[in-house]
Amino acid sequence: MARDLPGNLPEPAYNLAPAPKFTKICCKQPSNRLPLTKIRVYNRNGPKLHQRNMAQAVDTSSKASKPFPGSPKPCTPEDDAYLREALKRCSASTYEAAGQFRKTGNTEHLPAIVLGIIERYVEPDLRAKLKDPDDDLRLIEDLGIDSLTMMEIVILVEDVLQMSINNEELRHLRTLGDVKQFIECKVRGLPLPQPTKFLPIEQIASIMPIQPPFLFLNEASVSSQGASAKYKISGQEFFLQGHFKDNPVMPASIMLEALGQLGVLFLLEGGAGEPGKVVNPQTIFFTSCEGVRCHRMCRPGDVLSLSIKPKRLKAPLATFEGAIRVGQDKAAIAEEITLTFGYAEEVAVEPEKQSATNGESTPLAAVVNG
Amino acid sequence: MRKVYITGIGLVTSIGNDIPSVSQNLRDLRHGFEIYPPFQKPNVPVKVIGTIKGYTADSYDCEDWDYPSRFSIKRDILRGMAPHGLYTYCAMLDAIADAKLGGADISNDDTGLYAASGGSPRLLGHYLHRMNTMGVMRCSPLGIVASIAGTVNFNLVSNFKIKGASAGFASACASSSHAVGFAYDEIAFNRQKRMFVAGAEDGNVESILPFAGMRALSQQANPDLASRPFDTGRDGFVGTGGAAVLVLESEEEVQRRGARVYCEVAGWGQASDGYNVAISHPDGDGLRTAMGNALRRTSVDPEAVDYVNAHATSTPIGDVSEARALRAVFRNGATRPAVSSTKALTGHGLSLAGAMETAFCAIAFKEGFMPGSAHIASLDPACEGLNIIRATLPQQPHVVLNNSSGFGGANVCIVLRKA
Numbered sequence: 001m002a003r004d005l006p007g008n009l010p011e012p013a014y015n016l017a018p019a020p021k022f023t024k025i026c027c028k029q030p031s032n033r034l035p036l037t038k039i040r041v042y043n044r045n046g047p048k049l050h051q052r053n054m055a056q057a058v059d060t061s062s063k064a065s066k067p068f069p070g071s072p073k074p075c076t077p078e079d080d081a082y083l084r085e086a087l088k089r090c091s092a093s094t095y096e097a098a099g100q101f102r103k104t105g106n107t108e109h110l111p112a113i114v115l116g117i118i119e120r121y122v123e124p125d126l127r128a129k130l131k132d133p134d135d136d137l138r139l140i141e142d143l144g145i146d147s148l149t150m151m152e153i154v155i156l157v158e159d160v161l162q163m164s165i166n167n168e169e170l171r172h173l174r175t176l177g178d179v180k181q182f183i184e185c186k187v188r189g190l191p192l193p194q195p196t197k198f199l200p201i202e203q204i205a206s207i208m209p210i211q212p213p214f215l216f217l218n219e220a221s222v223s224s225q226g227a228s229a230k231y232k233i234s235g236q237e238f239f240l241q242g243h244f245k246d247n248p249v250m251p252a253s254i255m256l257e258a259l260g261q262l263g264v265l266f267l268l269e270g271g272a273g274e275p276g277k278v279v280n281p282q283t284i285f286f287t288s289c290e291g292v293r294c295h296r297m298c299r300p301g302d303v304l305s306l307s308i309k310p311k312r313l314k315a316p317l318a319t320f321e322g323a324i325r326v327g328q329d330k331a332a333i334a335e336e337i338t339l340t341f342g343y344a345e346e347v348a349v350e351p352e353k354q355s356a357t358n359g360e361s362t363p364l365a366a367v368v369n370g
Numbered sequence: 371m372r373k374v375y376i377t378g379i380g381l382v383t384s385i386g387n388d389i390p391s392v393s394q395n396l397r398d399l400r401h402g403f404e405i406y407p408p409f410q411k412p413n414v415p416v417k418v419i420g421t422i423k424g425y426t427a428d429s430y431d432c433e434d435w436d437y438p439s440r441f442s443i444k445r446d447i448l449r450g451m452a453p454h455g456l457y458t459y460c461a462m463l464d465a466i467a468d469a470k471l472g473g474a475d476i477s478n479d480d481t482g483l484y485a486a487s488g489g490s491p492r493l494l495g496h497y498l499h500r501m502n503t504m505g506v507m508r509c510s511p512l513g514i515v516a517s518i519a520g521t522v523n524f525n526l527v528s529n530f531k532i533k534g535a536s537a538g539f540a541s542a543c544a545s546s547s548h549a550v551g552f553a554y555d556e557i558a559f560n561r562q563k564r565m566f567v568a569g570a571e572d573g574n575v576e577s578i579l580p581f582a583g584m585r586a587l588s589q590q591a592n593p594d595l596a597s598r599p600f601d602t603g604r605d606g607f608v609g610t611g612g613a614a615v616l617v618l619e620s621e622e623e624v625q626r627r628g629a630r631v632y633c634e635v636a637g638w639g640q641a642s643d644g645y646n647v648a649i650s651h652p653d654g655d656g657l658r659t660a661m662g663n664a665l666r667r668t669s670v671d672p673e674a675v676d677y678v679n680a681h682a683t684s685t686p687i688g689d690v691s692e693a694r695a696l697r698a699v700f701r702n703g704a705t706r707p708a709v710s711s712t713k714a715l716t717g718h719g720l721s722l723a724g725a726m727e728t729a730f731c732a733i734a735f736k737e738g739f740m741p742g743s744a745h746i747a748s749l750d751p752a753c754e755g756l757n758i759i760r761a762t763l764p765q766q767p768h769v770v771l772n773n774s775s776g777f778g779g780a781n782v783c784i785v786l787r788k789a
Contacts, residue, residue: 089433122443123446146446148446148449148511148512149446151509151511152510155507155510155511158507158508159508164505164507278707289437347520
């Protein structure tokens, strides 16, 4: 019984400094233009891919200065033997994709290589999740990849693709979708997406104009594409005492409020505004919502998974679609939630008023506190 | 001062990976030496080591390693380990099972772990080569923790969720005896209730062969003759690796758990030669003082000692030094203790030696024998005047000394007593 004890103990918590810094991918032997072979390969990929990739390929090559990682070069038998050895614990298709990539430089093979390498480092009992990979799969929480394993993945990717990934950005990759998008942007020479920022409660509270006890976000991730958050209904929320009598149920209006708060966080952290402009937290207010439907009652103990995506963003209005899930259950959706906002330099804040706001905290909180 | 007992043992040694086979081989004086294939080159004059059976950990890739199927170890645990990390991990599981400890007994503020190993020169060499040829950023993120001295405590403490005292000891061949001694102190002085002590070594080309440079290794190609402490024909030690893990517990814990006990750790002593970085003092000065300190602190009369597990590694100089130290300590005794070196069977485990041989003594207490000193055809006259036993004695000892000496002239003597 004692023999299998370490398996019963909690997963090891590594005492690690933050993951080593990465900078951007750069090619060891930069090639300044797309080799012709690449265009030819794209031609074989059917009309749809052809059109898309041709456009991008032409676009990339026109930039001329963008190196294209893994440009094709002769793949010697030694190279092949090295690839086989390096990828010996990956699926056969990973090795084949790597061989093809090495021979042709066709970037269509990259997702298969990278996913194959990630799969190799995922514990066997979790690999089933990668059979039909969902872009929302989280590297740490769902796939058990810690920062050290991420380093191992990076080193193997570097070995196989013969590139150096020395990047700051990788630190922010939280989901499989992030990884795919990152690699796609890198190899196509497109600008990198905003890294997903993870914000724990302390950071959320320091950013938000809304404060406890009226803050309904425990942790959040924000990227340029949207934001997601979790909120656990503790049962201690003051309004549950009366909603309802002897039957605590999260009010639908508060669930909508939580989505609105996530919208506020997105505006403040997502970099969604115009370049060089900063959204002033004091200017954000709820404007309207449409198409709200509730599907499930949420009670103390439930963990709400909130997500929003921007639909339209143009000052002074920001419109989002929002959804709340509890586990796999749909809890509520809002087709549109609209907030109004303004930029910092547009608001003249008098010094004494600014200090006064620290006490009253925020517009919404001020209302709640009466 | 609280009494301290040995309640669990886990072993991966050249003479066996479980207590029954180790015990049998100690009694029967069956050695664990083999011709070691990586040494079979014309430019390698050393041919034999004490091999570990049932494990294959030669690859730089931990996922290639083989180990007994009764263990199942995840990749994210293995990747931070050297070969001897694997041995220690398995020995730790066996020691825990042997002591019948539950999870709560292992992970608490009152349970600590001391360890000793020389690190993994093999892995360190591999990672440095990779760093020099492929670049700094292509080194395994866990290369450091897998290879430097301290790797055993890093791995065991994190993997077994040890919450109490932890440290590693680096006094070469005295290291794991120091670990036993200081672990005893932790419990005796009421700072911890339970201590794990681990000693381990890779026992491969890179950890053993460098000793050939100082002419410390036997060049004898016959496994039956290579290690023969106290014999006139001895020509150096035979290297070995493996792991030994001991569980030390306070008297109160032993009573509370109703634990089965091998023997008492009565105390220990240490002293240094202050003489030479690599050569032991010709008269065994430091070792004599260490034994004297150990006996005085445990109030044991030299005449009460039944058996000494000598450090004697089978080197020409070292064995004589120890013989002189032993004669000085037991000079006027009416009865002389039986003396043997179990390194004649296992080879010299370096940082592993002290813990492994303490475990052998504990087994000898429990099973009632004193292992003989094997492979002596003609006793070195310089070692005369001692009761060096050439055959195993079928009696249970009452008091046992276990000696260890390391580079720089570090000497440790552990005193064990019948429980």
